[in-house]
Amino acid sequence: MNEATEARPARVLVVDDEPTLLRAMEALLRRKGHEVVGLDSSIAATQRLAQEDFDVALFDIKMPQLSGLELLNAVKHRRPEVEVIMMTGHATVETALAAVRAGAYDYLTKPFEDVEVVARAVAKAAERKMLFDRNRQLESALREREGTPAEGLVGNSAPMREVTRMVEAVAYSATTVLITGESGTGKELVARALHTRSPRRSHPFVALNCGALTETLLESELFGHVKGAFTGAQRDQRGLFDAADGGTIFLDEIGDIPLSTQVRLLRVLQEGEIKRVGSADPVRVDVRVLAATHRDLPKLVKAGRFREDLFYRLNVINIPLPPLRERVEDIPLLAHHFVRRYAERLGKKVRTVAPEALELMCGYRWPGNVRELENAIERAVVLCRGDSVVPGDLPPAVTGRTAPLVREVPASGDEAAWLALSYAAAKEQALRRFEKGYVEALMRACDGNISAAARKAGMDRSNFKRVLRKYRTDVEPDAEDEGGSSRALA
Numbered sequence: 001m002n003e004a005t006e007a008r009p010a011r012v013l014v015v016d017d018e019p020t021l022l023r024a025m026e027a028l029l030r031r032k033g034h035e036v037v038g039l040d041s042s043i044a045a046t047q048r049l050a051q052e053d054f055d056v057a058l059f060d061i062k063m064p065q066l067s068g069l070e071l072l073n074a075v076k077h078r079r080p081e082v083e084v085i086m087m088t089g090h091a092t093v094e095t096a097l098a099a100v101r102a103g104a105y106d107y108l109t110k111p112f113e114d115v116e117v118v119a120r121a122v123a124k125a126a127e128r129k130m131l132f133d134r135n136r137q138l139e140s141a142l143r144e145r146e147g148t149p150a151e152g153l154v155g156n157s158a159p160m161r162e163v164t165r166m167v168e169a170v171a172y173s174a175t176t177v178l179i180t181g182e183s184g185t186g187k188e189l190v191a192r193a194l195h196t197r198s199p200r201r202s203h204p205f206v207a208l209n210c211g212a213l214t215e216t217l218l219e220s221e222l223f224g225h226v227k228g229a230f231t232g233a234q235r236d237q238r239g240l241f242d243a244a245d246g247g248t249i250f251l252d253e254i255g256d257i258p259l260s261t262q263v264r265l266l267r268v269l270q271e272g273e274i275k276r277v278g279s280a281d282p283v284r285v286d287v288r289v290l291a292a293t294h295r296d297l298p299k300l301v302k303a304g305r306f307r308e309d310l311f312y313r314l315n316v317i318n319i320p321l322p323p324l325r326e327r328v329e330d331i332p333l334l335a336h337h338f339v340r341r342y343a344e345r346l347g348k349k350v351r352t353v354a355p356e357a358l359e360l361m362c363g364y365r366w367p368g369n370v371r372e373l374e375n376a377i378e379r380a381v382v383l384c385r386g387d388s389v390v391p392g393d394l395p396p397a398v399t400g401r402t403a404p405l406v407r408e409v410p411a412s413g414d415e416a417a418w419l420a421l422s423y424a425a426a427k428e429q430a431l432r433r434f435e436k437g438y439v440e441a442l443m444r445a446c447d448g449n450i451s452a453a454a455r456k457a458g459m460d461r462s463n464f465k466r467v468l469r470k471y472r473t474d475v476e477p478d479a480e481d482e483g484g485s486s487r488a489l490a
Contacts (some may be wrong), residue, residue, distance in 0.1 A: 009033040010055035010126035013069065015045045016087070017063045021110070025058065025118060032119050034126075042066035046074055054082050055129040056122050060110075061088040061095060067096055073272065076103040076286070080174050080199045081132060083125035153186070153193055154337050155330035159322035163190065169369055171197035176269065178254075178314045179292040181321030184371030187292035190319060191250040200288060203247030206240050211256035219261055220277050229278025241274050241285045248288045254314065255295035255306060262307045269313045289314070295447070324366040324373060331362050334370060338377035338467045339389060348383050353389045364398045367471075436471045443468070 012034045016022045019040060026038040034276075037054075039045050042063045047170060049057075057075060061068035086099045089110040096107050105128065106121045107132050153164055170177060171194045179187045188207060195205045216230055224239030237459035240249060250258075257265070268274055269289060273282040300306035324331065335353050343350040353361075366372050374392045391399050439453070446452040454464035 004447030009035065010122065010129065011035045012037070012122060012126075013045065013048065013052065013054045013057040013066075014038045015042055015058065016040065016060040018060070024115070028115050028119060029122060032123070034122065034191050042068070042071045045071060047078055049075055049082070054079075054352075056083045056085065056105075056125045058118070058122070061086055061099075062090060069095070069102060072102045072104055073284075073286075076174075080361055081129070081172050083129050085121050085125060110175070123157065133479070144365045153189060153326060154334050156333060157322075157327035157330045157461060159327050160330060163321060166317075167197065168192050170194065170317050170319075172199060174198075174200075174288045175316050176289045176291070176314055177317045177319060178297075179290065179319045179321065180297075181292075182292065182323050182369055183221040183294050185323060187321060188250060188252060190321065191290045191292065194290060195248040195250075195288075197211050198288070200247045204244050205248050205250065206244040207250040207252065208240055209252045212255035215258045215261060218257065219264065222261070223264060223274045223276050225277035226279045229276075236276075239274065239276065241268065241287055242283070244287045245285050246287075251289065251291045253293060253295075254291040255293040255297055255300055259305075259307065266310045266313060266408070269310075299447075312340060320456065324369045328362050331366075332371070334360050334373055335361060335377055335389075338374050339381060342378045342381040346381055348381055348384065349387055350384045350389060351387045354391070357389050357391050357394060360394060360399055365471075432470075435467060439464070439468050439471065 009032070012029055014022060014025050014029070014036060015038075016025070017040050022038050022040055026036045028202060029036045037048065037052075039048065042059075043065050045057075045059075045067070059068035059071050063071075066074075068086055068088070072086065075082055075084055080103070083105040084103065085106045085108060086104045087108045087110055088095060099107050105125045108117065108121060135340075153160065153167070154161075155161075167190060177194060179190050179193075181187055191207070192205060193455055195201060208221060210218060220237065220239065220240050221227070222241060224237050226236050226244055227234060251265075264275070268285065268287070271282075272286065273284050297306055297311050297315070301308045301311050324334075332353070335358060339350055339353060342348070359374070361376075368375075376395050376398055377389070379395060380389045383393045384390070439457075442453040442456055443450075446456060450465055450468065451461055453468075454461040457464055459467075
């Protein structure tokens with residue numbers, strides 16, 4: 001017996017519809033010290049693989065319901081890190097090549113001349129998986145030692161540490177991830193970090209803002225089209241799912257896609273295949289799907305504007321991103337990060353941020369989140385005349401010259417804090433707190449629709465917008481802004 005087989009026990013899944021052989025392999029691998037799960041159904045295997053982690057899997061090729069090759073494709077789509085060994089009593093060069101191309105680690109022919117062949121194959125696959133896991137752990141430890149977060153993610157607050165932990169935990173699987181949070185919180189950065197830390201990192205990362213295209217263009221962009229599919233389709237065109245094959249596709253603003261496109265996307269997630277616009281022929285794709293939205297998808301599901309089955313397919317893992325106002329301690333770190341970036345990019349000798357400028361930034365609510373902070377720092381670096389960003393370099397909204405800082409009202413039991421204010425100042429702060437909470441609640445209830453919120457408040461739209469602009473810098477001045485569906489950028 002190979003010592004490596006005993007020295008490296010693994011969690012092994014065996015799937016074969018021959019009960020006698022299945023029990024024999026279970027007994028053999030348990031004697032070698034492995035934890036074994038034996039199943040006689042490939043459908044049951046897909047369910048166990050979705051719920052549990054395995055190091056090695058052995059699949060018979062000829063099985064009812066779902067063949068071993070189909071099961072292999074499903075595993076490599078969802079759990080690419082699992083080492084798969086294929087078994088068959090009907091060996092051909094074609095099936096062997098198909099298995100290897102689909103990602104199988106080894107290919108065994110039944111009946112086995114010696115059952116130890118199976119044990120040795122599992123031992124080697126387990127060792128390969130162990131090395132893969134060890135490499136991942138070393139990379140994580142190295143980043144922690146150097147203080148380097150997952151790619152692109154800057155912050156050391158508790159909420160951001162949790163985001164980084166989630167990225168590390170799910171990056172190596174092929175599971176669909178839904179990233180949620182307000183606009184500007186860094187959803188694409190999280191998607192890129194997931195891709196860069198995944199086994200798919202050497203393959204393409206393709207991103208698309210789903211809310212920026214019409215229905216026809218969106219479907220053509222995602223799935224491709226054939227010549228003549230619609231006016232202007234003068235030749236066959238591959239879509240982004242084709243371009244991302246083997247890699248990752250990031251669908252931003254997934255809550256904005258129309259119901260007809262939702263049906264087609266659901267097919268990709270369920271079957272791993274697409275149909276190009278104007279064609280009935282399915283095309284297999286191997287793509288990990290990451291999606292993001294600032295919308296309340298469960299609310300859209302209840303309203304009938306988003307398919308419930310698609311929501312559950314997308315929401316296998318949810319990574320919520322905190323708004324910048326909930327991680328104020330990260331603002332100095334982010335500010336210096338962006339100062340270094342833009343000083344280098346613009347050829348400026350700006351090195352730091354003055355304490356009084358940092359104080360202003362930490363007191364501002366950043367409705368546009370990290371994106372707004374980055375834009376503010378870029379502006380400051382451009383305007384800065386010394387080696388330090390000062391308050392005068394910051395946008396007026398941040399310094400309070402156009403949007404006064406909203407101070408928190410003292411708690412009802414904090415009499416000392418209340419008594420430190422004059423009656424007029426205390427009343428003004430209380431009114432501001434009420435006003436701000438009221439308009440924000442209205443905007444959430446109306447899904448960011450200013451006209452609907454104004455009607456609900458019983459106010460003229462322009463007057464409501466003036467109140468809203470006291471607390472939101474992303475609301476445009478009301479000149480010719482009509483149409484009833486104008487949205488604030490939340």
